[in-house]
Amino acid sequence: MQPAxxxxxxxxxxxxxxxxxxxxxxxxxxxxxxxxxxRGIDNVPATGGAVIxxxxxSFWDFFTIGRGPYVELGRxxxxxxxxxxxRVPLFGRVMHAAGHIPVHRGSGAAALSSAxxxxxxxxxxxxxxxxxxxxxxxxxxxxxxxARMAQMARVPLIPAASWGSHRFHTVGRRxxxxxxxxxxxxxxxxxxxxxxxxxxxxxxxxxxxxxxLDDCMATYPDGMPADAWWVPVRLGxxxxxxxxxxxxxxxxxxxxxxxxxxxxx
Numbered sequence: 187m188q189p190a191x192x193x194x195x196x197x198x199x200x201x202x203x204x205x206x207x208x209x210x211x212x213x214x215x216x217x218x219x220x221x222x223x224x225r226g227i228d229n230v231p232a233t234g235g236a237v238i239x240x241x242x243x244s245f246w247d248f249f250t251i252g253r254g255p256y257v258e259l260g261r262x263x264x265x266x267x268x269x270x271x272x273r274v275p276l277f278g279r280v281m282h283a284a285g286h287i288p289v290h291r292g293s294g295a296a297a298l299s300s301a302x303x304x305x306x307x308x309x310x311x312x313x314x315x316x317x318x319x320x321x322x323x324x325x326x327x328x329x330x331x332x333a334r335m336a337q338m339a340r341v342p343l344i345p346a347a348s349w350g351s352h353r354f355h356t357v358g359r360r361x362x363x364x365x366x367x368x369x370x371x372x373x374x375x376x377x378x379x380x381x382x383x384x385x386x387x388x389x390x391x392x393x394x395x396x397x398x399l400d401d402c403m404a405t406y407p408d409g410m411p412a413d414a415w416w417v418p419v420r421l422g423x424x425x426x427x428x429x430x431x432x433x434x435x436x437x438x439x440x441x442x443x444x445x446x447x448x449x450x451x
Contacts, residue, residue: 197233198309200262208256211249218354219366221407224254226373226398232259235305235341238373239332239391241399242314243323244352250369251348255310263310266297266331298335305339315391318438319357322431323418325396333379333387342376345391347398349406353416368407372398 200208215222230236240251252263301311313335315328336343350369355361377391403410403421410421417423426434 197260198262198307199260200256204262208249208252208262211246212253212257215249215253215369218364220350220364221366221368222250222253223368223370223407224258224373225371227254227258229344229373229375230255230259230261230310231342232261233308235308235339236310236344236376237301237305237332237336237339237341238263238310238312238344238346239315239328239395240312240346240348241325241395242316242319243356244319244348245355245357246351247314247348248312250351250371251312251346254371254373261310263312264301264304266301266311266313298331298338301331301335302339305335305341311335315388318435320431321357321426321434322428323352323416323425324420324428324431325392325399326431326435328388328392328395330384330388333377333384333391336377337379337384337387340380343379343387343391344376345374345394345398347372347395347402349399349402356416370402370406372402374398 230238238251238255240247244250248265252265255261255263301313304311313332315330315332316326317329318326320326332343348369348371350367353362353367354364374394374397377387377394379387382390403418410417410423412422414423415425418425419427
């Protein structure tokens with residue numbers, strides 16, 4: 187029961203545009219008969235704000251992770267996405283209108299403030315703390331934003347993982363028709379945040395997302411075929427190594443760095 191002097195947590199509803207965009211993305215998945223397995227959805231609160239933090243190995247992680255809360259709980263998920271997506275003609279307008287939140291490289295204060303506001307309104311906010319797609323399909327290091335916004339808004343921090351959609355479309359590869367593609371998503375118990383240093387929360391979050399991701403891989407319906415390009419090297423696949431992935435991220439970070447800082451370094 188809710189105390190008499192407090193309002194029940196709000197459950198923001200998806201608007202018409204959000205429903206249209208979600209319908210289009212999910213329609214592409216449905217046309218290919220993707221087989222979804224959403225696990226641990228009961229760890230996502232049915233009401234009130236929460237940060238969902240997940241791995242990033244596909245251009246479709248936003249949709250695969252967001253699908254569970256939307257389909258199972260009727261809850262829209264607001265996405266923190268790179269600002270350049272919001273400048274794409276038409277698509278950018280749709281992203282703004284659907285309530286998603288742009289992140290400017292090297293200047294995340296505005297995005298953090300917008301995310302906290304959304305969380306305090308009772309929204310679910312999805313963050314991919316690796317900042318970019320991992321070419322090795324192993325976890326990269328995490329940024330602190332997810333932990334920080336959960337602490338500032340005083341809402342749960344939910345670890346999550348997704349596996350499978352990278353076989354459809356990931357970095358360095360064009361989309362390929364993926365008939366009956368298995369896609370597994372998993373949501374874990376909230377990470378404790380109260381009274382903890384952001385570094386410690388982020389390390390805990392990284393470990394938990396990694397555990398969920400390992401479980402998704404270990405129980406994936408198609409297994410981990412030897413020499414498959416979409417399988418990590420440590421499991422016998424031919425994906426780029428973690429060292430190659432780290433070099434890829436280093437090159438990206440150099441490009442993202444403001445021109446003045448590049449010249450000074």
